Amino acid sequence: MSSSVLTIQNCIFPEMHAAPTPRRRWVLTQDAFDKLLISLDEDRDTASEKYLEIRSNLIRFFQWRGTPFPEDHADETINRIAKRVSEKEEIRNPASYYLGVARMLLLEINRERIREQQALTEMPISQFESESSEDFDERIELLRSCLRHLSDENRQLILQYYHGEKGEKIDSRRKLSERLGISVNTLRMRALRIREELQRCAENGHEHCQAMR
DSSP: OOHHHHHHHHHHSGGGSSSOOOOOOSOOOHHHHHHHHHHHOSSHHHHHHHHHHHHHHHHHHHHHTTOSOHHHHHHHHHHHHHHHHHTTOOOSOHHHHHHHHHHHHHHHHHHHHHHHHHHHHHSOHHHHHHHHHHHHHHHHHHHHHHHHTSOHHHHHHHHHHTOSSTHHHHHHHHHHHHHHTOOHHHHHHHHHHHHHHHHHHHHHOHHHHTTOO
């Protein structure tokens, strides 16, 4: 089974894992991202540098606290702040503000982890063994079906975006952005939108999938 498919499955079916990220209902747009950059600095280049530094710090924040998907949690933090900026909330101290939102997200992640651990301890072992394998296979097959409804371009993009581990994944994304002639940030937003579509397909069934192309 493709490691990329498993990684995407981890993202769009977060409830299967110990520390899920709450599902996004608000989608990051180019306009919202531009406003986020402006909130960091009026100069685009300076704002981009600050953004990359903040994102890197957020990833380290979640890595040090043992969350399973530090990059995704960092992106969720940024998305939440981008939503607030788009709603005209003023951010006076970005570094402190971003860290505060990250801490709130970490609390959510840890609360969900505790709930899942309690649920697992209360579940009979035989029930867990009989259901987990079937659920896993069903979800993988559903994800594969949703992937088939993507255009060839989007399917290849999302699979390559999640290919590899750590350093390999970073290098793969850099090469992908160069091949497509877009920035890494633009690539990230495209991947987020495709992932949102896959999640909606998985939640709502194939009727929604028909509109994914």
